[in-house]
Amino acid sequence: MRNKTKWGMLFCAAGLSVLALTGCGSAEQKQIVRIGHNQSTNHPTHIALEAFSEFINEELGDTYEVQVYPSELLGSQTDMVQLTQTGAIDFCVASNAILETFGKNYEIFNLPYLFASADAYHAAMDDPEVTDPIFGSTEKAGFTAVTWLDAGTRNFYTVDKPINSPADLKGLKIRVQQSPTNIRMMDLLGGSATPMGFGEVYTSLQSNIIDGAENNEMALTDNGHGDVCKYYSYDMHQMVPDILIGNIAFIEDLTEEERAVFEEGYKLVNTVQREEWVKAVEAAKEKAQNEQGVTFIYPDQAPFVEACAPLHESVLSGNEALVPIYDKIQEYNEKYPSVAE
């Protein structure tokens, strides 16, 4: 379904080099600002980036032209982060999970059951005291985070086995994102972690290379996983944000005025994406249930939470700089406890 990636990337890479060499294209003197992401053009992330593109083109259209490349056209998220690091492209959206391998501080938002509720998650992610030490931590690696995007709650789903407790994961090969924290989480829960890029998941499910995966509801519909997986279990193990990152040299080269406009644009991405997200998830649930025949399961979360608990301790003791951030998140958890409590 999505296996055009490698070729797409080669063609795009060739295209990017030609553009770079000729310095032209239809936009003549304009500097092309390239943004890559791995979602479809229906997805809230794409809609938000299109709004960003329109905004920048309106405000700074004499100097810049923003182009958005969806659907892994520029490669997997890991590829796109590398392209952003080197400045081959200017921005991309990457899951926080992927960023952990580029900057250790990102580990914190990959912790299972870190946030007590969606409200606690949103409030923490909107607080610069929480995000600044993480977002600014990769400048030496060539990029910085400019805003976060909602990617909902991650839950397990399988081809044909309902997951009611961690015991049900035993012996199942479950795709996880390529992040050490996710692999450790899967080990603690008793399943067999199979890390791979997002674009490979559909075919792997279809060909029984894996028994299931874990993601938000949009993966069922927008990525077709619900055509193959018939059980979706709300264990709610993670709220992993997506992050819009930008090449540091590009950002630093902007004039003060331009930078202010881009910053307005990042805020716009965040606002539009979050508004669209709420609608998109509702529509995805309905479609998965009514059109794809996916059964939603609501297991007791307590055994999942308990199994994952040691991960908090090990991540914090491995990176003490995260402790004050973790404590700040606990304040939001107290303020916005889970509705189920």
Ligand code: GCU
């Ligand atoms: C979500 C998330 C993506 C991520 C994907 C995955 O769709 O928004 O950024 O790539 O999950 O599981 O890889």
